[in-house]
Amino acid sequence: MSKTAQETALMRTLESLEADEPLADADVAAVVEAVLTSLSGDVSLAEFKLYHELQKLADYIQSAKREIAALRPDDIRAKHIPMATDELDAVVGATAEATGVILDAAESLERLADAMPAGAGDDIRNIATRIYEACNFQDVTGQRITKVVRALKHIEENIDALLSAFGDGVNAPGAPGESDGRSPGDERGLLHGPQLPQEANKQDDIDAILANLK
Amino acid sequence: MAVDLNMNVLIVDDYKTMLRIIRNLLKQLGFENVDEATDGGSALTKLRERAYGLVISDWNMEPMTGLELLKEVRADHRLKQVPFIMVTAESKTENVVAAKEAGVTNYIVKPFNAATLKQKLSAIWGNF
Secondary structure, eight states: OOHHHHHHHHHHHHHHHHTSOSOOHHHHHHHHHHHHHHHHSSOOHHHHHHHHHHHHHHHHHHHHHHHHHHTOHHHIIIIIHHHHHHHHHHHHHHHHHHHHHHHHHHHHHHHHHHHSOTTTTHHHHHHHHHHHHHTHHHHHHHHHHHHHHHHHHHHHHHHHHHHHHHGGGTSSOOOOOOOOSOOTTOGGGGOOOSOOTTTSOOHHHHHHHHHHHO | OOOOTTSOEEEEOSOHHHHHHHHHHHHHHTOOOEEEESSHHHHHHHHHHSOOSEEEEOSOOSSSOHHHHHHHHHHSTTTTTSOEEEEESOOOHHHHHHHHHTTOSEEEESSOOHHHHHHHHHHHHOOO
């Protein structure tokens, strides 16, 4: 029987059954089998289950797309992340400038100490040393911020990939995410930047490691 | 071994602040001839143009890292004996091991203080 004829017969059966309540089990089974058969002519129960699962998956994807669209990923990519990286760059610039001023002052102190009689300027020189040591922070915080900026760029790339995968249903398409260009064996993989204080090796740990390697 | 405070010292860091800090700390220790480079490549060029008695280098630099600079120095028969101290925020054990395997003389983790710098220099030349 052709698909159209099959569907017509099914419709007739359903109409004739509408008046007969309750339906007999045999009638229900016949209708179900007719419905299954009408899907594509020879759809098995397993294939029907697969179709059902695929439909659920499609519904889930549609729902996810709606939720992602509500997050406005194009805004995150085009506005929020660039703003965050600009702000962090500004922090690095401002701290570098401030550190420069602090170092100017420390160097002036040292020059004053040099102009004093022998021994009289030692305390001032010690203060200058402490200032130099404290100014280490600018390098370390700069590297930490660079790590954050790199993480933001990674998120941006992944959002691009997501937008590209979901297409116009979510937002404007973007380029697929790019890797950081480092191969797994690349020694640049050793560049972690500063570790968090609770994770970092202290100078004594470093010395012990070096001693063990000798 | 007595330290020659007139030796040329090359400090390498892409943060100008760090160059300035290390230069000032070295000056306090008596080193007067301190030269600077902001990446591994320019440091290598300077090392091949002039005799240096010490290199103090950061690790995390572009395009040539401090580790790559160290390997270049150790592979150059005219430079391989120059003491090389890595001063870096990279504090993981694997970093220390990699630097040691590449021939680093000593390793200072940032942030550091003047006493640590002096201690590492004394380990090379004895107290001064």
